[in-house]
Amino acid sequence: MTARIQVPQRARRGDAVEVRIVIQHPMETGFRYDSLGRRTPRNVIHTLVCRYGGVEVFRAEMGAGIAANPFLRFFLRARDSGDVECRWVDSENVSGVASSRLSVAA
Amino acid sequence: MNPPPGVDARTINTPEGALQSILNGAPVRKGRVHLNLPQVAENGHSVGMTVRVDSPMSEADHVRQIDLIADKNPIPRVATFFLGPESGRAEIESRLRLNGSQRVTAIARLSDGSFWFDAADVTVNELACLDGG
Numbered sequence: 001m002t003a004r005i006q007v008p009q010r011a012r013r014g015d016a017v018e019v020r021i022v023i024q025h026p027m028e029t030g031f032r033y034d035s036l037g038r039r040t041p042r043n044v045i046h047t048l049v050c051r052y053g054g055v056e057v058f059r060a061e062m063g064a065g066i067a068a069n070p071f072l073r074f075f076l077r078a079r080d081s082g083d084v085e086c087r088w089v090d091s092e093n094v095s096g097v098a099s100s101r102l103s104v105a106a
Numbered sequence: 107m108n109p110p111p112g113v114d115a116r117t118i119n120t121p122e123g124a125l126q127s128i129l130n131g132a133p134v135r136k137g138r139v140h141l142n143l144p145q146v147a148e149n150g151h152s153v154g155m156t157v158r159v160d161s162p163m164s165e166a167d168h169v170r171q172i173d174l175i176a177d178k179n180p181i182p183r184v185a186t187f188f189l190g191p192e193s194g195r196a197e198i199e200s201r202l203r204l205n206g207s208q209r210v211t212a213i214a215r216l217s218d219g220s221f222w223f224d225a226a227d228v229t230v231n232e233l234a235c236l237d238g239g
Binding site: 058059063070072075076079 | 176182184187192197
């Protein structure tokens with residue numbers, strides 16, 4: 001799965017830092033039929049977890065009500081320099097990861 | 107989504123069932139939550155949504171959870187976001203898939219256990235979720 005994560009490279013301790021992530025994924029509803037009348041099975045990224053310096057700071061539980069190629073923008077508070085890492089998993093148990101380094105100045 | 111204990115499995119996929127599974131009988135007040143959606147969306151495949159909660163996001167006073175309910179979606183409970191003091195700011199943006207014109211509700215659970223909500227009505231000119239979506 002292709003994904004793009006955007007986090008500022010630098011921040012000051014205490015700042016609320018914006019994280020943007022977009023993941024290429026159909027978020028199949030399970031309500032669609034192909035040209036042969038076969039139902040396309042539901043397949044969604046149901047869980048996304050963001051860790052910063054190894055600590056969970058954000059979690060999203062999602063369903064087919066989130067648009068295809070899910071996009072999320074959220075915040076985390078800058079503490080120490082570390083990796084901002086998002087991991088996700090879909091209904092077929094396919095997982096992905098995207099991360100970005102955040103340098104924090106005091 | 108599996109219903110928590112005490113919630114009827116037959117109602118979990120109704121807006122009322124979804125609401126009950128979040129609140130579990132607790133009161134919910136309007137305020138503190140700001141849900142931003144367009145009044146009119148060309149189609150329901152991708153509708154921009156921003157939710158923001160007035161909160162200092164400190165150890166003592168922060169948002170724990172934000173739920174989104176879309177009344178007319180086959181599965182109304184669209185998403186649940188988990189936050190904490192390490193979030194810094196209680197603001198989330200995403201894009202929703204909406205099965206027609208409907209009301210979307212955002213419910214925030216704060217660290218003191220209180221629930222707050224905001225709602226927005228969206229007119230969708232073309233459906234999503236169903237065939238051809």
